[in-house]
Amino acid sequence: MSKPVTIIMIEDDEGHARLIERNIRRAGVNNEIVPFNNGTDAVRYLFGADGSGLAQRGRALLILLDLNLPDMTGIEILRRIKENKCLKRSPVVVLTTTDDSQEIQRCYELGCNVYIVKPVNYESFANAIRQLGLFFSVIQVPRT
Amino acid sequence: MTPDLRRRRALGQILLFAAGLLVLTVISAGSVYLVNKARDDNAWVLHAIEVQNQVNALLLQIRRAESSARGYLLTSGQQFLSDHETSVAAIMPAVDKLAATTRHNPVQAESVKLLRAALEKRLAQFAQEISLIKQDDRAGATALVREAAAGDPTGIIRAVATGMISAEEQLFAQRTANADRSQTLAASMTGIGSGLVVVLACIAVWLVRRSTRARDKAEALLRDANVHLEATVDERTADLREANDEIQRFAYIVSHDLRAPLVNIMGFTSELEELGKDIFRRIASLTRNSAAAPVAASADGAGLVLDDPDRQLSQDFSEALSFIKSSIGKMDRLITAILNLTREGRREFEPIMIDMREQIEAIVTTIAHQAAEANAQIRIDPLPDITSDRLAIEQIFSNLIDNAIKYLKPGVPGQITVRGRSKLGYAIFEVTDNGRGIDPKDHQRIFDLFRRAGTQDKPGQGIGLAHVRALVRRLGGTMSVQSELNAGSTFTITLPIKWNASNRNRES
Numbered sequence: 001m002s003k004p005v006t007i008i009m010i011e012d013d014e015g016h017a018r019l020i021e022r023n024i025r026r027a028g029v030n031n032e033i034v035p036f037n038n039g040t041d042a043v044r045y046l047f048g049a050d051g052s053g054l055a056q057r058g059r060a061l062l063i064l065l066d067l068n069l070p071d072m073t074g075i076e077i078l079r080r081i082k083e084n085k086c087l088k089r090s091p092v093v094v095l096t097t098t099d100d101s102q103e104i105q106r107c108y109e110l111g112c113n114v115y116i117v118k119p120v121n122y123e124s125f126a127n128a129i130r131q132l133g134l135f136f137s138v139i140q141v142p143r144t
Numbered sequence: 145m146t147p148d149l150r151r152r153r154a155l156g157q158i159l160l161f162a163a164g165l166l167v168l169t170v171i172s173a174g175s176v177y178l179v180n181k182a183r184d185d186n187a188w189v190l191h192a193i194e195v196q197n198q199v200n201a202l203l204l205q206i207r208r209a210e211s212s213a214r215g216y217l218l219t220s221g222q223q224f225l226s227d228h229e230t231s232v233a234a235i236m237p238a239v240d241k242l243a244a245t246t247r248h249n250p251v252q253a254e255s256v257k258l259l260r261a262a263l264e265k266r267l268a269q270f271a272q273e274i275s276l277i278k279q280d281d282r283a284g285a286t287a288l289v290r291e292a293a294a295g296d297p298t299g300i301i302r303a304v305a306t307g308m309i310s311a312e313e314q315l316f317a318q319r320t321a322n323a324d325r326s327q328t329l330a331a332s333m334t335g336i337g338s339g340l341v342v343v344l345a346c347i348a349v350w351l352v353r354r355s356t357r358a359r360d361k362a363e364a365l366l367r368d369a370n371v372h373l374e375a376t377v378d379e380r381t382a383d384l385r386e387a388n389d390e391i392q393r394f395a396y397i398v399s400h401d402l403r404a405p406l407v408n409i410m411g412f413t414s415e416l417e418e419l420g421k422d423i424f425r426r427i428a429s430l431t432r433n434s435a436a437a438p439v440a441a442s443a444d445g446a447g448l449v450l451d452d453p454d455r456q457l458s459q460d461f462s463e464a465l466s467f468i469k470s471s472i473g474k475m476d477r478l479i480t481a482i483l484n485l486t487r488e489g490r491r492e493f494e495p496i497m498i499d500m501r502e503q504i505e506a507i508v509t510t511i512a513h514q515a516a517e518a519n520a521q522i523r524i525d526p527l528p529d530i531t532s533d534r535l536a537i538e539q540i541f542s543n544l545i546d547n548a549i550k551y552l553k554p555g556v557p558g559q560i561t562v563r564g565r566s567k568l569g570y571a572i573f574e575v576t577d578n579g580r581g582i583d584p585k586d587h588q589r590i591f592d593l594f595r596r597a598g599t600q601d602k603p604g605q606g607i608g609l610a611h612v613r614a615l616v617r618r619l620g621g622t623m624s625v626q627s628e629l630n631a632g633s634t635f636t637i638t639l640p641i642k643w644n645a646s647n648r649n650r651e652s
Contacts, residue, residue: 013404013405013408015405015407015408015411015412016404016407016408016411019407019408019411019412019415068400068401068404097400097403097404097407098400099483100487118403118407120403120406120407120410120472120476121410121473121476122407122410122411122413122414122415123414125407125410125411126411126414
């Protein structure tokens, strides 16, 4: 993954955030990771104070999104990202505990690029995140 | 209206009807009898008049005979003689007729006998008179006439005739009174009877109207109750559905939210395990370094050996972690089970016609291997076909047959039978085994989620029967168990044969 790509991690559970970050690093990904533990802050960061998304113009972003957030649903954030002119090209990886088929369908319909269910078994979890990290290291991310 | 009251009312109506019929019969019979009696009475009245007439006619003939005899005596005219002969000839037939008419009345018959005797004597006198006149013995004849007029026979005749007439007059009066009484009786009988019939009819009409009113009222009540009941049922169904939905949502959210911390616990436990390995490796290398020469400076530390107390620490550390990890694994399986259950609870059913025998045979085929291992025979009796959800039916019966195989008595060949019959629109299926059985006090418990009964020597989460019962209920059926410890078990499932639209499918 080209250097300037920033990983935005929206994950309310700090433990999960820590485990995800650790395992991504273990895959050799050294990109900047910007963590958010609630939807409001993440939305403000992504879309800026005016909500236009122009603030992120020209940056390469990869978004890691949890669906269960305390203040809003991840699906709402996903919908706004994919409706925004600037952000819609940024890859969104939904990483959540929900394995409900309807939820998965809905996310892909809204334009999510990857949907990963967090395995409870840590070995599988670590493995999944590490593979995701490897995936990050090879994909091309467009600029907004 | 209570059944008792209804029966009493019906009985009352029958009694009323019977009474009406009886009254009508009595009136008819009485009327016929009384009318006949009145006619008889009238006939007797006429009879009395007839007797009087005949007596009078007889007396008249005698007078004519007497007067014509006198005329002949005075004038010797042939005209009087023939008159006299006609009259005399008519007298005896008139007496015969009178005798015939009064023969049933002994008093009058006796009178007629007297009359006849007197008349015979009188007729003899007549004959004597006429013969004297013919011989021209006028003085003799006159004397005879005079004697006869004052003589016995004439007096007897007059007295007897008068007696008969007065007797008949008495009879006439008496019979007229009788006839009047009969007619009055007939009239009053008819009147009272008609009145009674009218009264009975009125009572009947009143009863019918009352029962009609009661029926209308009951119908109205029933209609109200039905409407009310439907509304109540709808309301309750909606409430239940809502409550059920809420429970499902709750279970879903809880199991979901429980999973997130579990990921952390599992994750950091694993991290801790790695950390522990690192720490003990370092301890080992430090101990080695301080104790002797730097022999094993290799980074992987594979050859490092801990001292006894340190090894003990390391083992305790690993043991603690392994307990935590196995507990997490168990918790994860439970949460997954709840999730699956709630997901199953939200699945839409697709009713199709199911050939039950084929379905059960298919299930038996899939678990034939386990059955062979457990030395179990599975027999399928003829089963009624039903319209239901195939997947649900498959899950229900494979769970039950699976359990039957799983909980057989060790060392005893298994006998598992699937039976079926239909009753009142429901199909009743029975899965019977000769396995270890279930203590009656556990019969409720085995249907509870995560609860199991008996010796815990088989793997399982305590989900199967809870799931089966939930499915059966959603299909609109019921299930129960009969079992004794060490005496096998029979699980009975009752399912509707026809799919009805109100089966608990979500209305989304």
